[in-house]
Amino acid sequence: QGYYALSRWPALLASLPEPVFFQQEGTVILWHRQDAGEAKRFSALLAAVGERLPHLPKPQQLDAQALAELEPSLAGRFGQGLYLPQEGQLDNRQLLAALLAKLRQHGVEVEWGRPWDLEQARAWQEQTGGWVLDCRGLGSRKEWGGQAPLRGVRGEVVRLYAPEVSLRRPTRLLHPRYPIYIAPKPGHLFVVGATEIESEDRSPVSVRSALELLSAAYAVHPAFAEARILELGSQCRPTLADHLPAVVERSPRLLQINGLYRHGFLISPAIHDAVLEYLHHGSCRLAQQLGIPFQVQAAPLAGESLSPCVS
Structure with a gap:
């Protein structure tokens, strides 16, 4: 995941409206x-x-x-x-500022300091459609749908x-x-x-x-x-228990993305690409290739067990 992500960072950073310090000098x-x-x-x-x-x-x-x-x-x-x-590094604070600028370019509304739970997210989804991506980290521990607990x-x-x-x-x-x-x-x-x-x-x-x-x-x-x-x-x-990330479809069109541990900036391009592949094509080919645990709802009914995503 890290090696794949390292090759993706230059292209991702080039698409942002503000410069972000990045180097690969080992x-x-x-x-x-x-x-x-x-x-x-x-x-x-x-x-x-x-x-x-x-x-x-x-x-x-x-x-x-x-x-x-x-x-x-x-x-x-x-x-x-x-x-x-070939190991690399970037300035994470510059990256966050550049990502915010990119969101504003696309007219995305950003709200700070307003906690949401999954029920509020589902209610919003019912009104507007689209996907909900739950990336709250430990904030979603009580509602985490994965097989292993968050800590x-x-x-x-x-x-x-x-x-x-x-x-x-x-x-x-x-x-x-x-x-x-x-x-x-x-x-x-x-x-x-x-x-x-x-x-x-x-x-x-x-x-x-x-x-x-x-x-x-x-x-x-x-x-x-x-x-x-x-x-x-x-x-x-x-x-998570294995120190690796996981993606879970908690309910139809609601993904929980969590467990990035201390690898967040290292592997986030890999998670980004795997999630986009699923959102746009319903495929988990890249997730399987990179060893990212990716679980989808076996059925849309509440309480259904989760099964591995297959291409």
Whole structure:
């Protein structure tokens, strides 16, 4: 799903009325000497994925010189690393703004801060026709029609302004407890995240998490010590048992799309294309091809069981 989606992003972004930062310069994986065991485990995991999916780009081993050539600002800081070519990133906030502008171009009416349940959506559908797409995440947990329950997984991030740091591509620091990522954005902005807590607590970021995120960023590049903290944010991702998304036709012409977990921006083009194929052609060929669980109503009667969608 992710590999398919990565190839779709450029075309989707080109159709938007506002620019969105996007690049495919890969990802750098780093670790400290004491975490060499974690690096070995991670490399074995990548090798296993490569055997199952041989079309994926192969990870490249980096020594100190190769790392310095790839990311000059890390020269002399780490003796080895891994490079995952062709991995990409985009600016999610720019994307959301561009999508809103596109909706307004099409005359779509957008209402903010107004919660709807499925009964209200069905009532609206009876009056206007068309499709209802339920993408409320954890907001639809009580009405979720899938076979596995939804749960929340808490994540915490910090946004930094660090004019003295010049990372060109996302960087991950392996650690047994918190494999941190640092994602560079335009204008020397960096998003740092790592925490993955099995909790639906939506309270502010804890002191422990903030210390871990900031300490790991400083360990990657000491100039982060002078960075300015712009935001500390927390939220819960809607997650299914297998950590994969699912699409369910709750009732005729009402689709529930959920369970994107922490993969939302990575795989959303795949979900987008699979859903559009079903809306326009009644087919789940792409969903089956990409391994997206896609269930349709066996019959329009309430209480009917759900069956796998077939082309």
